[in-house]
Amino acid sequence: MSLLPSSVDVAVIGAGAAGLGAAHALKTSGLSFIVLEARDRVGGRAHTIQAAPDVIFDVGCGWLHSADRNSFVKIAAELNFEINKELPPWRDRAVGNAFPQGERADFLRSLDEFFQRLDEAAKTGREAQASTCLEPGNRWNPMIDAVSTYINGAELDRVSILDFDAYEDTNLNWRVRRGYGALMAAYGATLPLALNCVVRLIDHSGKRLRIETSEGTLVADKVIITVPTNLIADEAIRFQPALPDKVDAAANLPLGLADKVVLALDKPEALPKEGNLRGATMRTEMGTYHLRPFGQPCVEGFFGGRFAKQLEDEGDGAIAAASIDEIVSFLGNDFRRKLKPLKESRWASDPFARGSYSHALPGHSGKRAVLAAPIDGRLFFAGEATSPNFFTTAHGARDSGERAANEVLGTTRAE
Structure with a gap:
């Protein structure tokens, strides 16, 4: 586990499947980053x-749902999980x-x-x-x-x-003999993590982002937010200035x-x-x-x-x-x-989940794309609720994290 640095290029909020997917995609980028996790473990809703x-x-x-298209199948093989x-x-x-x-x-x-x-x-x-x-x-x-x-x-x-x-x-459903949560823990083992670190505020009013946490304040150029929708809807994490469209999207993807x-x-x-x-x-x-x-x-x-x-x-x-x-x-x-x-x-x-997985309320199927959209080239969003077709799943979450990290890298190259 890493101590909380004062400044990074990219902060990833949440060490569930989406946060871990984002962090792995950043590993070879040359950017400094850290994953901030409120729990005392990685994996989020996988445990x-x-x-x-x-x-x-x-x-x-x-369950490894849609196993023939599930990115965790390859990861399991690489980490020697049966x-x-x-x-x-x-x-x-x-x-x-x-x-x-x-x-x-x-x-x-x-x-x-x-x-x-x-x-x-x-x-x-x-x-x-x-x-x-x-x-x-x-x-x-x-x-x-x-x-x-x-x-x-x-x-x-x-x-x-x-x-x-x-x-x-795809109706192909496999399992991990040692446990999906155990696989997730192994997947996150090599990443820079700050555990027991509860994020409370993301201030994007200045040139750099100021992230207030239970362990102190961190400054970053970009942030990838991967927390469950209920935390955004309940404003357990606040944004300054406020992001009413994101809060509304999250509320309609409970x-x-x-x-x-x-x-x-x-x-x-x-x-x-x-x-x-x-x-x-x-x-x-x-x-x-x-x-x-x-x-x-x-x-x-x-x-x-x-x-x-x-x-x-x-x-x-x-x-x-x-x-x-x-x-x-x-x-x-x-x-x-x-x-x-x-x-x-x-x-x-569970205070850091407040539910299991997302569904769109009637009339709000388009809110997944709203929640996933970046803001100002600095705030990026991931998590199973942002996946257009594999929502509710760990691999949908992981792939969304990788997508958000690639969006970060795309804006970084353009600067």
């Missing part, structure tokens, strides 16, 4: 922990009798038809709530809404059709909520490895469960949207309690004594 001696848990992002290419535990990998095959097939057909309607609606170019693409009266609508809470962190009434449709997914829990599983052979468990619950307030990831003796639960926020608001342990109750309702009361809470995420309560 791997040892939840138990035999359980590795990605508290944040865990990639697991087994099929993900969703779609047709359901287990147990909670969701019988016939009903599951009907649900998946309805889900696919919803996405087809969404695609057709997006082709018109008209903005609307994604919920308008639900088939009126379809019995599976509440569960389709639950799927949105996993994908977007929000229910369909909060999501723009055009934004939802703009996301590109972070939804997707929380995870990991439960230790006694006698793991009682459940199959790498399966998916959920029931035909006919409600949006539901979890989905990954059984024995990597064969580990645990179950991962996933909750999204308003239900996840409700559980967070109920306090520590509420997510685990809800997951155990639901799993027991599927598998029988004998499983209550086989499951033990290990760790749960609380991203809405």
Whole structure:
């Protein structure tokens, strides 16, 4: 970790995937730079922990989505991180009798038809709530809404059709055996960092930028801001002069909520490895469960949207309690004594995230480009919310950081 210098050419704010991507792109530029990070670690919303001696848990992002186009796949190979290419535990990998095959097939057909309607609606170019693409009266609508809470962190009434449709997914999803967060930590290990450094103000009124932090004041020629949208919208970081267009863009690209829990599983052979468990619950307030990831003796639960926020608001342990109750309702009361809470995420309560990943509110799909646009050749913006097609993902964030760094270098060469 570096001490805070008094002056640099470029300050990068945030050591999540976007900040790390920006910093790596600056490494050979000849410019002096430092990454300012409020946490005591790098990775942002990517964080791997040892939840138990035999359980590795990605508290944040865990999947290399669109793996054939995901820049972290190459980075993982360069850093000697093993990639697991087994099929993900969703779609047709359901287990147990909670969701019988016939009903599951009907649900998946309805889900696919919803996405087809969404695609057709997006082709018109008209903005609307994604919920308008639900088939009126379809019995599976509440569960389709639950799927949105996993994908977007929000229910369909909060999501723009055009934004939802703009996301590109090649349907190839891999994992990092040692953890996505662990990969991110290794990716940031060689960079100049100032940890536990909370940025409060970026004053761009003078010839050089003045950045006020919890560790002192730093002067820079240019700054790359990579923090989550909720921090900009809430003005946790202020700009002087104010940047109302950026605050408005961030407010209309809020972070939804997707929380995870990991439960230790006694006698793991009682459940199959790498399966998916959920029931035909006919409600949006539901979890989905990954059984024995990597064969580990645990179950991962996933909750999204308003239900996840409700559980967070109920306090520590509420997510685990809800997951155990639901799993027991599927598998029988004998499983209550086989499951033990290990760790749960609380991203809405995290002061440096305030949510999980961004979605555009209906009518505001164009705000990603507004948020991404540089200001005055000195202020540059990155983060998953600025990615036009890979928002919500770590690789979308990383690539946006590289894009912002290249914008910095382009203005530097022009000066």
